[in-house]
Amino acid sequence: MGPGPSNVPSRVLQAMSTPLIGHLDPAFIEIMKETQDLLRYAFRTENRWTIPVSGTGSAAMEAAFTNLVEPGDVVLVPTNGYFGARMDSMARRAGGEVVYVHAPWGEPLDPDDVRAAFAMHRPAVFGFVHAETSTGALQPHVPDLTAIAHEHGALVIADTVTSLGGVELRVDEWEIDVAYSGGQKCLSCSPGASPLTLNETAFEKVRNRAETVRSWYLDVGLLESYWGDDRSYHHTAPITAIYGLREALRLVAEEGIEERWSRHLRIAGALKAGVQAMGLEMNADDEFWLPSLNAVRIPEGSDAKALCRHLLLTHGIEIAGGLGELAGKIIRIGCMGHSAQPRNVLALLPALGDGFARQGITLDVGAGLDAVSEALRAG
């Protein structure tokens, strides 16, 4: 129940022990096709250019920036969390000139601020974080943000690492040009093959670049030879990771993507009701509460690091502390994919109560468990 990896279901673990076939084997080509179709389903997109990048989520993130950003491009990124700062670094390494739209850590971007930043800086690329893993804040108003960018002829890159497969995300309907994600969050897969999707406008920009992409490994134009119609060799695919991702995506399709979003809302809603009834406060307002990653404020005088360590070593439950401006002020409780189950929420609350009790802080675990049960019954 940390910020990822979430628990991996046994079907996915089993899939990853499948004997290997070659990355150019006709049978593997079929697996590639199925994986791409399932990724399109999860992203809610028809984008032809939908692939698993051969690395963990940050590789898909860098693939987005290093392909979309050309030297000299003005790139607008947010300052409201850890992953906006990573966008900054990646965009600079791609040769971009980075400008900012501000919001406090733990809060989403305000569309008015995005509009003002566009008017001032005229960026060519705008990156935002749909679900900030570092703060537990969801970015609402996504269609408003993409509309502002498109009025200015800019392309939009969305970080959906902690939303894909867990929180409502509609790439095509919301007119997101590029989205990337990771396997180990709401898809409950092992990290190693990471979702990336580009629409035709974005791919056209990559195709028409004046300067070669700065990474060979992540060059989407080259990857087209392997993942496109040619199916010719570019680099060796992470075969086992793709076996795992395919199986994880099959589980998403079997459950149904909208049903999966509802499950996350329901289970995380019970978790939220529980910690509040125990006497703790959520860091995010309800408007931008992120079901997959629950940031909970900790009482003055408590030690987040010691708490997390106690939960891991004594209770076998992983949760995490805050990062950056929120370090020492919050704990982060994941409710992602296969981990989003009533039994995990019910096991967490007494463990949290025990952990805080060891720091001399008494919480009402009984009230918390009652609130969880009630929320689950209310459905």
Next chain:
Amino acid sequence: MGPGPSNVPSRVLQAMSTPLIGHLDPAFIEIMKETQDLLRYAFRTENRWTIPVSGTGSAAMEAAFTNLVEPGDVVLVPTNGYFGARMDSMARRAGGEVVYVHAPWGEPLDPDDVRAAFAMHRPAVFGFVHAETSTGALQPHVPDLTAIAHEHGALVIADTVTSLGGVELRVDEWEIDVAYSGGQKCLSCSPGASPLTLNETAFEKVRNRAETVRSWYLDVGLLESYWGDDRSYHHTAPITAIYGLREALRLVAEEGIEERWSRHLRIAGALKAGVQAMGLEMNADDEFWLPSLNAVRIPEGSDAKALCRHLLLTHGIEIAGGLGELAGKIIRIGCMGHSAQPRNVLALLPALGDGFARQGITLDVGAGLDAVSEALRAG
């Protein structure tokens, strides 16, 4: 028995179905340490900077070039195979000015040519391919090559993708500054976490770069925070791939690295004797024959593509055709790691005989099998 992935042993497959723990879990830190120690053993190095890169072999390759090459650096690369050309592309993307040392496809570099290229171009970085997967040629005289480079104050990057764990390789003794590899060749692991080692001189160059590394994901200076003493978060590691790599490296250590090199020589030697006795010719001279990847010339009028397809679909054996200048002229037969076993060689010869027979070419399979048996008995 293709150019990789080789067959993965069941212990490694099982390791990859292990439930996940977090990439910052104290138990995972122990797994990281063990993996690094085992990598040092396989590379024959004491380099502190020895890590699995979070991607397949080409990611480790790009990590080597994008970190070592600064904009404006002259980079010397070979023209004798597919992977020299990839070095060229990666070095350019890192901002390097690429110059060449020539040798025909299928042959190694001549130290005299390397000396002449150094005198003419004064490169800062020299990349060479220890085991060319595209041609089946081994680069002998490695200590001669590194000595030439070091006389000129240059750093040496060695591609050991198809040699690590299968062919004699001594990173420290041979004074290689940077070496990278892949999991799916002689280590018989699934590709996804790829060996990279840098000595202090190379790491010093990275530390003193004037310009930031062009990739965030592969920036060795940033990776130090995770793989070095801090063990703090950089990016999510490919946990399952590291489980697999650790187990594969344990098998290397249990067998003994020198014993493993001997096994490859013995089994591939039997394969070579067999195909020669059948009436085929090896593409490489004995001096630069590569046991892990056997390039075999095919008779005039035969169709390599159809042959490979027949072996895969009818006999369940993967081999590959040639690339580049050798396309249509050779077949490539891997003898790597767990696949380097007598039974595989004995199964391959009749399948090859059948495949060629369908193209009207008669080979002496009986003589081939006799030669294999004799070679295996001779040991």
